[in-house]
Amino acid sequence: MSPPQDQDYFALRSPLHTPGLRVQQAGPDAWQIVEKWAAQAGHNPGTGDFHHVWNLDSDGCFIGMLGDQPVSAISVINYNNGYTHLGSHLTAIKDPGAGIRLDTMRVAIQHAGDHTIGVDATTQDFNFYQLAGFIPAWRTIRFTGPVPAEPPMHDHSCTNITIPDMREMAILDAECVLDTMAGRYQFALAIATAPDRHTLVATDRTARLRGYGVLRPAHHGYRIGPLYAQDPRAATALFDALCERAGRLGAKTITIDIPETNxxxxxxxxxxxxSHLGEATRMYWSGRVEPRPADTRIYGLTSFETG
Incomplete structure (x- = not known):
């Protein structure tokens, strides 16, 4: 029987409703299970993404257990500027009324303290988070399709990253996502430089950095993200160069998550x-950091797990 769909039931500070549920912090080995759940749910995460999520805030990854069986998960990633991002909010079993997912979030969200909390809610989860008190801000549209066969030529140079590029890349990532370097520097570089990633920077004719993009393998095809650019010309050059790289790697499909406002x-x-495959809504809950719209320099989101 489904629980009542009202604000009192979904209140994040109310008692748990699932008998026997134990929510505990998850190590990297246990977190590999979550990546499988995400793939099975059709989220198509980047291969190895959850390793980087765990490294970003190792205390913020939680798994729900019923006896010896893992049944749910959520990541509650704290940044140092008073912002927390929820992700990987999944269940492995049928969850009538979303009681297990809700109780998992009730326990794990304590890790956020008094931070503002953001989440990228799928269409199916929008009402769930709205009833829990989250307020919608903007949408992200997921696009996917065949890798373009012959990308055009551009007047921006796209090259592999070098060590001097890295600080500027990390600064651009922080500006687009948090307005501060707090908590993102090592993560941004890890996403860009992991062994299975292909990262390109765009420069203009004076060798100034105009943006960068990351191509990474996913459970289905390849993903582009993040993709940041100071202007549409640099973004187009990066996108096409990354698609050309994907084609050389044998990829058949490409996926990118784009803020609707861009x-x-x-x-x-x-x-x-x-083609438009699906969408998610960025939503925020309380705290002391004002929600902000999507930065116009974001041409491709890093991931729904980290913002």
């Missing part, structure tokens, strides 16, 4: 033959 990014994806 019309240039949406036009680029559509002009390159990608």
């Amino acid at each position: 019309h240039d990014a949406r036009d680029l994806a559509e002009h390159r033959g990608l």
Whole structure:
């Protein structure tokens, strides 16, 4: 029988409703299970993404247990500027009324303290988070499709990253996501430099950095993200160069998550033959950091788990 769909039931500070549920911090080995759940749920995460999530805040990854069986998970990633991002909010068993997921979040969300909390809620989960008190801010559109066969030529140079590029890349990531370097520097570089990642920087004719993008393997095809650029021309050059790299790697499909408010990014994806696959809504809950709109330099989100 489903529980009542009202604000009192979904209140995050109310008692647990699932008998026997034990929510505990998860180590990296246990967290590999969550990546399998995400793939089975059709989220198509980047291969190895959850390792980087765990490294970002190792105290913020939780698994729910019923007896010896893992049944649920959530990541509650704290940044140093008073912001927390929820992700990997999954269950491995049928969960009528979302009671297990809700109780898992009730326990784990204590890790956020008094931070503002953000989440990228899928269409199916929108009402769940809204009833829990989250307020919608903006949408992200997921585009996917065949890798473009012959990317055009551009007047921006796209090259592999070098050590001097790395600080500027990390600063750009922080500016687009948090307005501060707090908690993102090592994560941004890890996402860009892991062995299975392909990262390119765009420069103009004076060798100034205009953006960068990361191509990474996913459970289905390849993903582009993050993709940050100071202008549409740099973004287009990066996107096409990354697609060309994906084609050389044998990829058949490419996926990218684009803030709805970035019309240039949406036009680029559509002009390159990608289709609207799904969407998520960025939502925020209380705290002391004001929610902010998507930065116009975001042409591709890093992940729904980290913002």
